Amino acid sequence: MMGDRDFRNITHNAIRSIGNELEIEIDSKDIQTIHLQEVTKCLRRSYYDRIDPNEIERRGFNELLSGLLRKLQYGSEPKEFAIDKIKLKAQVDMITDDSILLFRSALGELENPQANDILFLNACMWIYDKVDGVIVYITGDKKEITFSLTRNKKMFEETIRRVRVFNDLLKEQKTPIIEPSSDCSDCQYFERCFMKKKSSKQISLMGILGKEK
Numbered sequence: 001m002m003g004d005r006d007f008r009n010i011t012h013n014a015i016r017s018i019g020n021e022l023e024i025e026i027d028s029k030d031i032q033t034i035h036l037q038e039v040t041k042c043l044r045r046s047y048y049d050r051i052d053p054n055e056i057e058r059r060g061f062n063e064l065l066s067g068l069l070r071k072l073q074y075g076s077e078p079k080e081f082a083i084d085k086i087k088l089k090a091q092v093d094m095i096t097d098d099s100i101l102l103f104r105s106a107l108g109e110l111e112n113p114q115a116n117d118i119l120f121l122n123a124c125m126w127i128y129d130k131v132d133g134v135i136v137y138i139t140g141d142k143k144e145i146t147f148s149l150t151r152n153k154k155m156f157e158e159t160i161r162r163v164r165v166f167n168d169l170l171k172e173q174k175t176p177i178i179e180p181s182s183d184c185s186d187c188q189y190f191e192r193c194f195m196k197k198k199s200s201k202q203i204s205l206m207g208i209l210g211k212e213k
């Protein structure tokens with residue numbers, strides 16, 4: 001009979017394999033092609049992903065939803081946007097009724113969309129020339145939280161600035177500065193940026209007092 005531990009390992013391996021299959025393909029040597037995913041998250045993380053990658057720990061199947069929809073190309077072909085000699089590449093999860101849709105997993109109900117998802121959606125609205133966009137968060141208990149946005153030029157200019165900075169850092173082989181955020185605790189490079197994670201044991205105060213007697 002299959003023990004609980006084996007079953008968890010099998011599921012974990014399945015999520016990892018599907019996740020790897022759905023990852024956007026980045027040619028780490030082609031520094032003139034920058035992917036929108038790279039500049040809407042911590043630049044240091046994207047730099048390590050290209051130069052000296054560690055595998056990401058995936059938590060569950062709902063994290064794979066966005067990749068699955070991209071793969072099925074629900075009305076969304078990848079697009080390129082030229083910034084001087086740099087190509088900025090993007091692909092949305094779905095386009096329907098002339099609006100861009102993104103699907104993301106969430107641990108719980110959110111009051112606001114995540115900053116990196118807003119940057120990503122806003123840039124997609126300019127790259128695909130659409131004025132409306134929606135982010136749908138799906139929680140582990142199958143709740144949906146939807147946010148709609150209209151595009152903002154200043155925010156897109158900030159994304160373009162990040163593309164140029166990332167391209168320069170890759171050219172100069174300089175590691176980007178730390179961008180502390182809530183993503184750091186789940187980041188596979190936490191120990192490179194901060195410190196070695198320690199697992200603390202629970203100590204019973206009564207146990208200590210008992211030993212001192």
Ligand code: SF4
Pocket residue numbers: 042043044045177178179180181183184185187188189190191193
């Ligand atoms: S730990 Fe934080 S600052 Fe370091 S690479 Fe990861 S997300 Fe960026």
